[in-house]
Amino acid sequence: MSVKITSVMNPVWANSQKTRANVYITVQHLGDELIPFTACSGDSEPHGRELFQEIVDGKHGIVGDYEPLVTNQPTITGANTL
Amino acid sequence: MSTSLNSLGITYPDSGGTQTKTAILTNLDATTSYYNSGNAGTGQVNHNGTQPVGTYALLKNVDTTYGIYTYNSTVAGSNLVYCLAAGAFIEYDLSSVSKSGYDSVLRFAVGTWRCMGFTRTTTTSYAVTLWLRIS
Numbered sequence: 001m002s003v004k005i006t007s008v009m010n011p012v013w014a015n016s017q018k019t020r021a022n023v024y025i026t027v028q029h030l031g032d033e034l035i036p037f038t039a040c041s042g043d044s045e046p047h048g049r050e051l052f053q054e055i056v057d058g059k060h061g062i063v064g065d066y067e068p069l070v071t072n073q074p075t076i077t078g079a080n081t082l
Numbered sequence: 083m084s085t086s087l088n089s090l091g092i093t094y095p096d097s098g099g100t101q102t103k104t105a106i107l108t109n110l111d112a113t114t115s116y117y118n119s120g121n122a123g124t125g126q127v128n129h130n131g132t133q134p135v136g137t138y139a140l141l142k143n144v145d146t147t148y149g150i151y152t153y154n155s156t157v158a159g160s161n162l163v164y165c166l167a168a169g170a171f172i173e174y175d176l177s178s179v180s181k182s183g184y185d186s187v188l189r190f191a192v193g194t195w196r197c198m199g200f201t202r203t204t205t206t207s208y209a210v211t212l213w214l215r216i217s
Contacts, residue, residue, distance in 0.1 A: 014158070014160035035216070044132040
């Protein structure tokens with residue numbers, strides 16, 4: 001399936017190594033729906049690879065700093081902890 | 083030169099007479115199930131974290147910022163990692179890894195994924211569900 005990206009906004013690095021970037025995009029096959037997208041140079045999809053290169057080249061503006069994910073670390077606080 | 087296998091558009095490129103061939107999926111749509119690209123000779127799935135649009139995967143949402151994802155909501159691949167049904171593998175694997183080390187350990191997805199179930203990321207066991215890559 002060929003994906004045609006129609007708009008790109010708010011690029012932000014998705015990891016500290018800057019090998020992936022998050023953006024919001026619209027694509028032709030989904031109409032006006034604004035969707036989050038992770039672009040990566042190693043994507044199997046050509047539109048993902050091309051978008052990542054455009055982000056690196058600054059075509060979509062300044063790329064925001066990476067912010068680590070907020071995650072749940074496992075805890076052992078009692079017998080009833082899931 | 084490719085050989086078309088069926089109406090779904092699954093083709094196997096000519097690899098010059100060798101036995102190893104890679105399937106390429108074309109004309110994908112969101113209403114049909116597909117196998118991932120991989121080695122057709124052994125049936126192994128190509129698990130590289132960069133699956134094509136139209137792929138279904140069991141993924142765990144590791145971003146608890148938004149808490150709940152319902153059916154049909156979308157999320158960036160950077161928030162999703164491949165995992166077992168209960169997500170236990172991820173916790174076990176990360177038992178000695180700091181948050182900053184997540185990226186080197188986890189197999190993150192890329193692109194955009196649509197939720198095919200329901201997740202509540204504030205509870206580990208409920209953070210896993212079926213996702214469909216849509217872009």
